[in-house]
Amino acid sequence: xxxxxxxxxxxxxxxxxxxxxxxxxxxxxxxxxxxxxxxxxxxxxxxxxxxxxxxxxxxxxxxxxxxxxxxxxxxxxxxxxxxxxxxxxxxxxxxxxxxxxxxxxxxxxxxxxxxxxxxxxxxxxxxxxxxxxxxxxxxxxxxxxxxxxxxxxxxxxxxxxxxxxxxxxxxxxxxxxxxxxxxxxxxxxxxxxxxxxxxxxxxxxxxxxxxxxxxxxxxxxxxxxxxxxxxxxxxxxxxxxxxxxxxxxxxxxxxxxxxxxxxxxxxxxxxxxxxxxxxxxxxxxxxxxxxxxxxxxxxxxxxxxxxxxxxxxxxxxxxxxxxxxxxxxxxxxxxxxxxxxxxxxxxxxxxxxxxxxxxxxxxxxxxxxxxxxxxxxxxxxxxxxxxxxxxxxxxxxxxxxxxxxxxxxxxxxxxxxxxxxxxxxxxxxxxxxxxxxxxxxxxxxxxxxxxxxx
Amino acid sequence: xxxxxxxxxxxxxxxxxxxxxxxxxxxxxxxxxxxxxxxxxxxxxxxxxxxxxxxxxxxxxxxx
Numbered sequence: 001x002x003x004x005x006x007x008x009x010x011x012x013x014x015x016x017x018x019x020x021x022x023x024x025x026x027x028x029x030x031x032x033x034x035x036x037x038x039x040x041x042x043x044x045x046x047x048x049x050x051x052x053x054x055x056x057x058x059x060x061x062x063x064x065x066x067x068x069x070x071x072x073x074x075x076x077x078x079x080x081x082x083x084x085x086x087x088x089x090x091x092x093x094x095x096x097x098x099x100x101x102x103x104x105x106x107x108x109x110x111x112x113x114x115x116x117x118x119x120x121x122x123x124x125x126x127x128x129x130x131x132x133x134x135x136x137x138x139x140x141x142x143x144x145x146x147x148x149x150x151x152x153x154x155x156x157x158x159x160x161x162x163x164x165x166x167x168x169x170x171x172x173x174x175x176x177x178x179x180x181x182x183x184x185x186x187x188x189x190x191x192x193x194x195x196x197x198x199x200x201x202x203x204x205x206x207x208x209x210x211x212x213x214x215x216x217x218x219x220x221x222x223x224x225x226x227x228x229x230x231x232x233x234x235x236x237x238x239x240x241x242x243x244x245x246x247x248x249x250x251x252x253x254x255x256x257x258x259x260x261x262x263x264x265x266x267x268x269x270x271x272x273x274x275x276x277x278x279x280x281x282x283x284x285x286x287x288x289x290x291x292x293x294x295x296x297x298x299x300x301x302x303x304x305x306x307x308x309x310x311x312x313x314x315x316x317x318x319x320x321x322x323x324x325x326x327x328x329x330x331x332x333x334x335x336x337x338x339x340x341x342x343x344x345x346x347x348x349x350x351x352x353x354x355x356x357x358x359x360x361x362x363x364x365x366x367x368x369x370x371x372x373x374x375x376x377x378x379x380x381x382x383x384x385x386x387x388x389x390x391x392x393x394x395x396x397x398x399x400x401x402x403x404x405x406x407x408x409x410x411x412x413x414x415x416x417x418x419x420x421x422x423x424x425x426x427x428x429x430x431x432x433x434x435x436x437x438x439x440x441x442x443x444x445x446x447x448x449x450x451x452x453x454x
Numbered sequence: 455x456x457x458x459x460x461x462x463x464x465x466x467x468x469x470x471x472x473x474x475x476x477x478x479x480x481x482x483x484x485x486x487x488x489x490x491x492x493x494x495x496x497x498x499x500x501x502x503x504x505x506x507x508x509x510x511x512x513x514x515x516x517x518x
Contacts, residue, residue, distance in 0.1 A: 308489060316474060
């Protein structure tokens with residue numbers, strides 16, 4: 001079930017908004033106990049709103065949002081017990097835009113605590129499970145958004161991406177997602193991580209769905225016509241080589257598809273590529289610590305161990321280092337801009353690996369996700385730091401788990417990556433594959449393990 | 455400094471736990487020592503990375 005398909009069915013009167021919402025609520029009832037994607041389900045409100053939804057681009061579409069995005073009257077917990085009583089009275093701008101376009105917000109989705117981690121295992125409601133393998137992480141921090149989309153627990157979702165938080169879970173859960181260029185989508189009413197890098201974007205089943213949702217979020221139509229002929233595509237070979245062999249093989253095959261559909265594919269070198277991680281950290285760590293400072297003074301012990309330690313790190317980054325990071329970012333952007341004089345799109349693996357297993361005490365004092373966290377930085381930082389739009393599309397499987405391909409465009413050129421994504425998905429069917437996660441024995445075991453974890 | 459004006463900066467020595475404690479308390483935050491021990495590793499890695507960045511910045515300035 002795609003977003004475009006649901007909207008078309010409603011427009012053709014083959015489906016009512018209430019039926020679409022009820023169908024989604026039924027799936028949430030049935031499958032979310034296994035996936036743990038939702039923090040809040042707005043069942044009664046959503047059904048009532050479905051009956052009064054205005055006709056618009058998203059008329060009647062059941063959509064859910066990450067629980068750092070305000071929905072008036074519903075809690076915004078950001079996955080932390082510190083905010084369980086935080087109940088905003090106003091919608092975030094992005095939610096207001098969804099509603100104005102006729103979408104129905106069916107609930108709020110799990111996130112790594114305060115959207116500050118790549119696993120979605122530290123939330124106060126427990127980890128989100130990857131629908132492709134319930135004993136594995138969904139990625140993060142928008143893990144609930146990606147898992148809900150993959151499992152059909154919403155036709156599309158919103159996530160936030162500071163340093164990969166939309167792209168990473170989308171790749172690990174086998175769905176399509178867009179990190180827009182910063183500034184195109186409002187962040188008002190969204191709990192921040194680091195203001196320099198924060199973005200809000202769509203997670204959906206296809207590039208076509210992402211384009212539709214992004215048009216509503218950005219408030220202007222985005223063309224995403226299939227476009228490939230003559231498009232110059234640069235392959236960031238250094239990142240392909242850095243990925244696990246199974247992931248690299250899948251990405252290599254996807255790059256062959258891009259060549260087959262008419263793009264001009266070449267390997268590309270980015271001289272400053274490996275400086276991006278340090279630039280990102282030098283800016284993100286102190287910005288995040290600054291936003292949390294008041295709460296760190298009063299409620300330090302209430303944070304999960306891993307998030308607390310990352311926030312504490314930001315207290316000790318000197319202002320001079322922060323400014324060095326900002327200066328270096330300018331050089332880095334120039335470096336990437338020179339590359340984009342020769343290419344229209346760059347491609348690279350979204351992640352170096354497939355979804356790792358959920359660890360029983362992974363976010364605890366032993367920090368069992370530390371190596372995973374370090375490994376992902378070189379894959380997301382290069383585009384975060386440069387401020388480029390990135391579309392992650394499913395491009396195959398390694399040992400039964402999804403792999404994502406990042407399509408990176410010029411700043412504010414979302415149309416090109418969405419168009420190339422559509423063309424890639426017209427030539428492949430990876431985005432149409434669905435997880436089969438309904439095994440009741442696995443679900444029961446998962447619930448038992450969650451009780452032990454939480 | 456080399457003849458081209460390029461400064462190659464070595465990573466600074468790590469801060470002590472005592473220094474971290476004082477810096478945190480100066481900002482009104484009171485972490486426990488286990489958290490600070492963990493933070494120290496992150497800071498050492500970042501300091502080394504930043505030293506490389508500063509070298510790169512210096513290279514760029516020298517090249518202008």
